[in-house]
Amino acid sequence: MKDLFELFHLMCVLEREGKWNSTSNNKICVIDMDNIPNNGQLLEQYMMELAVDDEEMRTFFRDRVVFCDTMVDRITSQRPNSDGMVPRCEPTPAKALVICDPNNDLPRSSSSPEKSALAEQKGVVVRSSLQELQIDIALKLRIANGTHTAIAHTLALLKHTLTDVLSQLGNAVFMRYLDAMAEHQIVVACSSLASTPEKSASMKQLAMEAWEDWRTRLVHPYFGLSSFFITQNGTAKGGIRWGPTVIDLVSQHQTSIDDTAPLQVSTAFAYATLLRWLTPLPQRDVKSGKAGVYVGWLDGTDPMTLSGEFDTNGAVEYADGMSYNLDQGWYEYKCPLQGLVTKLQACYKKQPSSCLPAIRDYLTNAQGGNLTDIANSSELDDLAGAISVLYARMLAGDGLMTLLKELDEAKLGVGFTSPCAQLAERPVPRTRPLHYQAQSIPNDSKLMTCVVDIESLPSVVTSEVKRTMAIDLHTHLLPPSHGTLCLWGIDELLTYVRICFAPTHFVESSSTF
Amino acid sequence: MVESSSSGRIDNSELTCWLSSDAPEALAEVSALCFGTGRFLRSVLVPALVGAYGGNKVALIQARGCSMMKYMASRQSSSTPNTYEIDTVLPDGTIDTALVPCCAAFSVGTDRDKRAFVEALPHMKNGYEVAILG
Numbered sequence: 197m198k199d200l201f202e203l204f205h206l207m208c209v210l211e212r213e214g215k216w217n218s219t220s221n222n223k224i225c226v227i228d229m230d231n232i233p234n235n236g237q238l239l240e241q242y243m244m245e246l247a248v249d250d251e252e253m254r255t256f257f258r259d260r261v262v263f264c265d266t267m268v269d270r271i272t273s274q275r276p277n278s279d280g281m282v283p284r285c286e287p288t289p290a291k292a293l294v295i296c297d298p299n300n301d302l303p304r305s306s307s308s309p310e311k312s313a314l315a316e317q318k319g320v321v322v323r324s325s326l327q328e329l330q331i332d333i334a335l336k337l338r339i340a341n342g343t344h345t346a347i348a349h350t351l352a353l354l355k356h357t358l359t360d361v362l363s364q365l366g367n368a369v370f371m372r373y374l375d376a377m378a379e380h381q382i383v384v385a386c387s388s389l390a391s392t393p394e395k396s397a398s399m400k401q402l403a404m405e406a407w408e409d410w411r412t413r414l415v416h417p418y419f420g421l422s423s424f425f426i427t428q429n430g431t432a433k434g435g436i437r438w439g440p441t442v443i444d445l446v447s448q449h450q451t452s453i454d455d456t457a458p459l460q461v462s463t464a465f466a467y468a469t470l471l472r473w474l475t476p477l478p479q480r481d482v483k484s485g486k487a488g489v490y491v492g493w494l495d496g497t498d499p500m501t502l503s504g505e506f507d508t509n510g511a512v513e514y515a516d517g518m519s520y521n522l523d524q525g526w527y528e529y530k531c532p533l534q535g536l537v538t539k540l541q542a543c544y545k546k547q548p549s550s551c552l553p554a555i556r557d558y559l560t561n562a563q564g565g566n567l568t569d570i571a572n573s574s575e576l577d578d579l580a581g582a583i584s585v586l587y588a589r590m591l592a593g594d595g596l597m598t599l600l601k602e603l604d605e606a607k608l609g610v611g612f613t614s615p616c617a618q619l620a621e622r623p624v625p626r627t628r629p630l631h632y633q634a635q636s637i638p639n640d641s642k643l644m645t646c647v648v649d650i651e652s653l654p655s656v657v658t659s660e661v662k663r664t665m666a667i668d669l670h671t672h673l674l675p676p677s678h679g680t681l682c683l684w685g686i687d688e689l690l691t692y693v694r695i696c697f698a699p700t701h702f703v704e705s706s707s708t709f
Numbered sequence: 710m711v712e713s714s715s716s717g718r719i720d721n722s723e724l725t726c727w728l729s730s731d732a733p734e735a736l737a738e739v740s741a742l743c744f745g746t747g748r749f750l751r752s753v754l755v756p757a758l759v760g761a762y763g764g765n766k767v768a769l770i771q772a773r774g775c776s777m778m779k780y781m782a783s784r785q786s787s788s789t790p791n792t793y794e795i796d797t798v799l800p801d802g803t804i805d806t807a808l809v810p811c812c813a814a815f816s817v818g819t820d821r822d823k824r825a826f827v828e829a830l831p832h833m834k835n836g837y838e839v840a841i842l843g
Contacts, residue, residue: 199772199817200744206827215831229750272749275796281780283748284796284804292753303762313761320757418802 197239201246208256223262223301227293233333236265236296262301265326267294267333269340270319271413271421286419290409291336292319296329327391334389334440335403338382340410342437343374346466347414348426349473353495354596355522357512360420369597369604371415376612377462378407385444424514424527427473431531434470434558435566438463442567446575457615459575461603464582464616467565471540471558471583472590474531478544479503486517489528490537495596497525499544532563544591547643547652548584548621555580555587581620585637593642602638610636621659635663725825727778727814729791736832739812740766746777746814752795756809768813768833775822778814 207224210216228235240263247253270292275282295302295314302312302322315322323329347370351359361367386403387396442459449458476490477499493499502525511519520527531537539554559565559580570576589599603612610619619636637643648656674681729735741758743750746769758767771777784790792808799805815829816822 202817203742203744203770206830210831216833227754229745229747229754268749268753270749270753272752274748275794279776279780280748281776282794282796283752284798285752287797287799288753293757305761314757317757317760319753416798416800418800419798 197242198246201243204243204256204261205253208253208260211256211260212252224260225297225301225303226261226263227295228264228266229268229293231268233267233330234265236263239263262299264302265296265329267291267329267336269293269336271419273421286413286416288319289413290319291321291332294321294323294329294332296323296326298324298326300324331389331399331402335386335406337437338386338441339378339403339406341433342382342441343378343407343410343414344426345430345433345437345470346377346462347374348423349430349469350596350600351423352427352520352527353469353473355494355496356423357522358420359414359423359426360417362420363415363417369600371411372604373462373465373600373612374411374414376460377466378411379404380613381445381460381463382441383407385441385448388444388448422514424518424520427529428515428518430470430473430529431533431536431558431564434467435562435564438466439566442579443569446570446573449575450573457575457578457617459579459582459616460612461582461586461610461614461616461619462612464579464619465586465599465603465612467555467559467579467583468586468590469596471555471587473529474537474558475540475543475591476537477502477526478541486528488530488532489517490531492527492529494520494522494525494527498593502526533558533561536561536564543588545646546588546591547646547648547656548581548588549652549655550649551584551588551591552580555583559583575616577622578616578620581622582616582618585619585621588646589637589641589643592646608636608638609634621655633662724775724778724782725822726816726829727781728829729810729812735812736768736829738763738766739768739833741768743767743769744772746771751793751809755811756795756807759809759811767811768815769811770826771814771816771818773816773818775816775818778816781811781814 207216226236226239228239230239232238240257240261243257243261243263244254247257269289271286273284274280275284297312300312302314305311305313305316308316312322314320321332323332347359347362350370350373351357351361356367362370383400383403387400389403390396390399442463445458449456473492474490476492479500480491480503491502493502507521507524508519510523511521513519518528518530536554536558539557543551543554556571556576557564559567559576560571562568567576586599590596602608603610605611606614618633674683676682740762743755743758751769755767755769769777781791781793784792789808791812792810795807795809797805797807813829815826817826
């Protein structure tokens with residue numbers, strides 16, 4: 197940035213000395229290509245700080261330079277064997293470059309002076325207000341970045357090193373999972389981006405279009421990204437990319453007469469997989485190894501077989517200081533929340549209720565899920581509960597593909613679009629009756645073989661009792677065809693009710709029968 | 710003195726900048742400066758600038774190192790000089806290689822290279838309508 201300041205200083209000096217005569221009265225428009233929000237404003241602020249003691253430069257910046265806020269989006273890597281010089285890109289997206297130009301400072305088009313020449317270029321969009329740009333940024337963050345993070349950990353844990361597996365018909369379950377999350381959670385939440393309630397529907401339509409555009413890019417069969425690479429900074433991304441969606445869904449629900457539960461299982465699955473990724477090997481010291489780097493186990497690997505030193509032969513470095521080994525079934529990752537990592541490690545082969553504290557810790561941590569605003573809501577309780585069931589099953593050894601297919605087929609009545617409450621194991625207050633709830637954990641789940649410790653005993657018992665169907669048979673409800681078994685009249689109504697516990701076991705009562 | 714190369718005879722040890730043409734009026738047409746030569750900037754912004762303002766009006770400035778001007782110099786002997794390549798992978802797997810023209814490539818990574826840029830800047834007489842960052 198100091199180099200850039202020197203460039204501006206040089207321009208300023210040349211202008212002052214008459215050695216550089218601009219024939220144009222147009223301003224110098226700076227189009228920042230950094231992939232961060234408010235990049236133009238930040239750059240301007242930094243330049244002004246560098247010019248804090250230089251009034252001439254401050255005047256130059258104010259009068260001659262415009263720092264445009266932008267949004268950039270085109271996945272770019274490099275041509276092999278080109279020494280990094282030749283870009284290798286996906287097809288140009290509709291919004292590869294969005295520039296905010298509220299004062300029409302960008303040079304005009306010669307054919308259409310009412311708009312800028314850049315606006316006529318493929319992939320370039322010029323916005324006339326900061327609000328429009330912020331909506332573009334929000335849609336990209338929630339939809340593109342949100343779904344990317346939602347799938348990255350799943351793919352990496354399943355040893356799919358490139359995202360182009362999403363284009364394969366045999367892996368269609370991945371896209372059905374993302375479709376459910378995008379269409380029924382993220383797009384719905386995006387309606388909150390509208391400036392007025394009347395514009396909510398059109399905002400949802402914009403969001404849906406953004407998803408359809410991004411979906412096309414996701415399933416590009418020949419341009420995959422490293423799924424392991426995308427998992428970086430997952431701890432923060434869960435909050436940055438999903439947090440706004442969750443908070444908006446809860447807010448919409450709390451202000452709506454619609455009683456439909458806002459948070460669905462697809463969202464819970466995303467969080468569960470992220471936390472599964474952040475869980476270190478159960479038997480190793482979390483502090484050992486490279487500073488700040490932990491080791492996890494890939495899906496299908498028994499973590500107890502990874503107790504010794506790792507053989508680094510065959511390891512693939514996917515990011516600075518982090519590698520994975522598909523054959524041995526391990527991977528390295530970073531997490532800034534060491535306390536969280538320690539708690540997650542303790543969740544190995546525990547029941548869902550024992551995992552809840554760690555999950556809530558993540559969800560409400562500002563550096564993690566960042567959902568403090570809804571920390572005391574029943575919606576967060578349901579979300580955490582659903583996450584705990586999925587997460588506990590993952591740690592117990594239920595395969596990710598097994599879980600995905602279960603949800604995809606809604607085998608136990610719980611699918612991607614089911615409300616989290618349907619999956620969560622929540623304690624029932626003593627003052628409330630215990631209602632039947634269909635079983636959401638299959639009998640062959642490895643969770644069923646995990647030890648039930650004293651702290652999880654109440655929730656497990658409650659869950660099992662809730663899932664047990666009890667038949668209450670009232671004999672006086674039988675029709676006349678059943679002869680003397682048909683009881684009617686005031687006398688029979690006032691007599692003791694018989695309950696049948698088994699097909700051949702009847703409780704004797706004082707009434708005639 | 711600026712040691713530039715717009716021909717196929719390259720002595721990289723002497724190279725302080727790359728120009729598409731030795732003609733002095735070449736720099737006068739520059740109206741867009743790209744401060745940064747990263748792949749992303751070159752695949753998103755420069756093509757848009759070329760489309761908007763013409764290929765002979767974009768100059769690249771590399772903040773660190775001089776790989777860009779060496780790369781452009783090396784392409785002078787190719788069939789498509791004064792351009793750099795961008796590969797786009799199409800959905801059917803074919804690769805579309807685009808050629809993006811540019812006018813000049815500089816570096817401010819060393820004092821010598823920076824002097825070459827500073828000497829060239831006043832020749833961009835038309836001034837800047839657009840300044841670009843990477």
